[in-house]
Amino acid sequence: MTRRVLAAFLFVVFLVASCGTLTESPPDRAQPGDAESGGRTPCEGAGDDFPGDVALARCLTEWFWARRFEQSGGAYRPITRFVAYEGNGGPDCGGQPAVPENAFYCPYGHFIAYDAAWLEAMYDQMGDGAVYVVIPHELGHAVQAQLVDDFRFNVERELQADCYAGAALSGLIRVGVLGAEQGDEEELLANLEAAGDPTDVWWTPDAHGSPELRQQYFARGYNDGVGAC
Ligand SMILES: [Zn+2]
Numbered sequence: 001m002t003r004r005v006l007a008a009f010l011f012v013v014f015l016v017a018s019c020g021t022l023t024e025s026p027p028d029r030a031q032p033g034d035a036e037s038g039g040r041t042p043c044e045g046a047g048d049d050f051p052g053d054v055a056l057a058r059c060l061t062e063w064f065w066a067r068r069f070e071q072s073g074g075a076y077r078p079i080t081r082f083v084a085y086e087g088n089g090g091p092d093c094g095g096q097p098a099v100p101e102n103a104f105y106c107p108y109g110h111f112i113a114y115d116a117a118w119l120e121a122m123y124d125q126m127g128d129g130a131v132y133v134v135i136p137h138e139l140g141h142a143v144q145a146q147l148v149d150d151f152r153f154n155v156e157r158e159l160q161a162d163c164y165a166g167a168a169l170s171g172l173i174r175v176g177v178l179g180a181e182q183g184d185e186e187e188l189l190a191n192l193e194a195a196g197d198p199t200d201v202w203w204t205p206d207a208h209g210s211p212e213l214r215q216q217y218f219a220r221g222y223n224d225g226v227g228a229c
Helices: 009-017 050-071 116-126 129-146 154-174 185-195 211-224
Strands: 004-007 082-085 103-106 111-115 178-181
Touching (some): 111 129, 129 154, 154 211
Parallel strands (some): 004 178
8 A cells, every 4th residue: 555645745735725726635526537546556665765755756646647548448658767867967868968957758768857866955955745746747748748749839738747747646645545734835835936937938948837827737637637637
């Protein structure tokens, strides 16, 4: 049985509630893919340190999507690799070098890579919520690659990945394999703010959306599930 108590995560919910769009906990109403799990997942470990949390965030999120695809008559294609790197030592993606302080999904090879030192620093400073936002977001891109991935602007792709991350996390909480409790609010607030674009030039190729927009789309998935993304 995997039951991870996700400190600091609940604050995401409170934070986004201040935008007037999010309930305090996942809605009780069933979402597609919510079939009883009995609290059992194939994911090992309790995730009580950084490597454990990273592995668990990946495993639980892929488990969520496998069930969600299966429920729709499809088959989720797991990522092929989950690569930890440091600094400039990351894997290329389609000829583009990896950059420090980043996490990314690469469609060429269908893998995810992350700067482990960077992510661990966020984890140490801001709590485990960092891992449970970053990893589900990148896996959201892996899901997009298996569905329609036809966006006019990169920001649309990024915001949908935030929405998918919210949907996966609330789905995991709803079936009882991920717990949420209140954590360090100010630190997570800083983390979420940092995740948004500093300006609102949403049409640029690397735009991810303003902090407010990212919270809004995360909240949409969290409240209303995958179908709302
Ligand atoms: Zn992204």
